[in-house]
Amino acid sequence: MATSVEEISANRQFDGFNRRYKHRSSVLGCDMTFTVYFPPAAEKGKVPVLYYLSGLTCTDENFIQKSGAQRMAAARGVALVAPDTSPRGLGVEGEAESWDFGVGAGFYVNATQEKWRAWRMYDYVVEELPALLRAASPFASTLDVDLASIFGHSMGGHGALVVGLKNAQAYRSISAFAPICNPMNAPWGVKAFTGYLGADKEAWKQYDACELVRGFAGETKPPILVDTGSADKFLEVQLQPQALEGAIKDSGYSPATLRMQEGYDHSYFFISTFIDDHVNFHADALLGHKA
Template structure:
């Protein structure tokens, strides 16, 4: 088991480096991959604030890193990009790959409550395990200075994670997010299978419901509903304005 990160690939971009790693996740019970973009460092002791990027349905940790061009802004602003995968993989749970919007590639950034899907605990992985793992293994990252962002299903994850952990993140930015999954087919399918039929459990992962519990958070939330945001640098650059 990879208790330490194993580097899979490395490529130079905008004077920094894209690096892909794998490690064993005790939270998910399987090996996971994630990307880190390290900006150019002004000194050996410099520590970078981080921006977590959560991708959408069918995606992995590679989509945003390959397609977005966000490394240009991250390099200029001195922010490290962290892109985890979207679900556990390789567990061979019956039905995990039967549809594109549930199971593999579709973790919905929640902690499943149904026994069959007990390994689907992406909420705990993103909020607890991954930041701790990064802090312990990459001294150049300052995970105490973090923001979170995402697209579609990842926008849903970013919003709900932020609203339940406002002390952990400087800001949240969501692009074309699923903001009310309780009332759309994707969310209803995922919530029923992962969480069961109890609507109280669903409300804990619905940004529209969660926002009603909080006040004075609008200044640190950016939502852009453009469908082409992954290829449009200016909205991506807005993610870095809160550091």
């Protein structure tokens, strides 16, 4: 795997830096961008890593520019790593015809259908990006990639739950804002899974958080935090937090906290309101103590 990266922008914030990079992805077969927020503590030694997976139509920049997560990440000494949401520039027929499939809508799965074979965002997030962060010179001396947690929003909340539950030994904690909790039974998920994975619903189960919670067999259970807004227009049809709540209750998965935030919607106004809770939740797990 190539380990060269190109820095394409840098912005100082809260005495740390947001640095955006470009690299060639061998997994996806295209150039990819990602952004890292280095807290001030990274100037003195390695810091733990908190990955953020964005939602439909987003790039790596939405979270970095809108969430306000850097303030608490700087205070707690945690790096934020935000990858893009899909391959780009491959010219696959139909890749940009709809906002909820194709470009900007990778759903953090490994596609098995030939046309979409490059859509392997699961492997990119779980394998290629962490390997790059371990090996490339801008990160090897500043990021402790083996001390990591993961969170995300909407499609990325689904991704964070799936990645975290399928790789429980690799992540100290998992959280999500307004995740697509039961994609096998939600229109966004059905469209994506049918396109990327085919018609066999048995193949879909490995990417459904409710199925993964019910079948969880690992000895280590990363703590889970989920926030959803009661005024989210996607609440009942697409997100279905009640399905995840039921799966957690049925399986006895613990600790898991699911909160309904009264009056909040699906936007980054919602995320920015509760971002400190999530960064602190992960920092407590990563650093082994509360602030």
